[in-house]
Amino acid sequence: MPHPSSFDLFGLAFLLEILFLLVISSGVALMAVRYQRKYLERELVLQKRELAAQKELLAATVQVQEKERRRIGKDLHDEIGALLSTMRLSVHQGTIEEGEQQDELAVKGLIDRMLANVRRISKELLPSTLERFGLEKAIEELCVQEDSSQIPERFFKLTGKPFPIPKQMELSLFRVTQELMANSLAHACANNLWVSLHYGEHAVELTVLDDGNGFELPEVLGIDAGSQAMGLKNLKSRISLLNGTIDFQSQSGEGVRTQIRVPVPNHSQQS
Structure with a gap:
């Protein structure tokens, strides 16, 4: 082979x-x-x-x-x-x-x-106050009551040291505050309304709280929730444009707390 x-x-x-x-x-x-x-x-x-x-x-x-x-x-x-x-x-x-x-x-x-x-x-x-004096004075002015007998009674608290933020951010936060306060004044049947503004190291934080009717979040955010759910979504859309977050906390009969946090990078360079 x-x-x-x-x-x-x-x-x-x-x-x-x-x-x-x-x-x-x-x-x-x-x-x-x-x-x-x-x-x-x-x-x-x-x-x-x-x-x-x-x-x-x-x-x-x-x-x-x-x-x-x-x-x-x-x-x-x-x-x-x-x-x-x-x-x-x-x-x-x-x-x-x-x-x-x-x-x-x-x-x-x-x-x-x-x-x-x-x-x-x-x-x-x-809002001329916003243009001339900034966000904190403009929101404080929203809380001023022309009549001391008005309900709900409004309170404003500022913490942290204010620093300059972009004009569009100021306007958006102001408009969101307006809408949240208007909702509380018109629908919440609240006795008290608190608004707080905090200037942190890298962010601005806004809290709006009332002691009114409140609502159940799963129901409000449901498919058939109607205009109230759309209003919350509109607020979320506004804050998302600022790369911020918004959180709603509420239950029926226990009021509504809305917390907003918007990052402000390099704010020390703007001041």
Whole structure:
């Protein structure tokens, strides 16, 4: 029986090596294809999530704008409009006669009330205190009661040393405070309302607390929860734009505590 030559053995070994390399290459290529496919699928999922988040944020922003327009329109219609209608009716019925001091004082009183409401609405739209004196003074002003008999009684507390923060952050925190206070004043039936603002080392923290009706969070955040859930989502969207966090703590009959934390990196360089 003839023995295989060294050339045949070398050729066989070479072929086996080639086959081995082909198998390894095919395996590597297959793994690369699978990895690339998973990577693309993951990127697609992230893009869809990002697009959905952007749409939700845009919808929330539009809703907030529309809500603000409706609120302004309602204030103008219900308060200014009603006062003007009363004045017009008084003039039309001839109840204001020249020289009658009592009627003159009544008209002046109506005008004063109308001007006060105009100033209030204007201040809510363009918070001049925020522009001139900063967030802490603007929020403190929100807590000032024109009438000591007003319910709920409002309290403001400032801790930490205030430092400059970006204007958009100031405005967003101010608007969120406005909305949280408005919710407590309108719906909570609270006796007391506390607002605290803390300037920390790397963040600004805001807490709004009332002792009103409260609500059950799972119910409010449910699918069919309605406008109240959307309002909370709108607040979350605003704070998320600042890379901050917002936490709601509440139970029925135990009031609502809202805690907000917004990071302010390198604030020492801004001061």
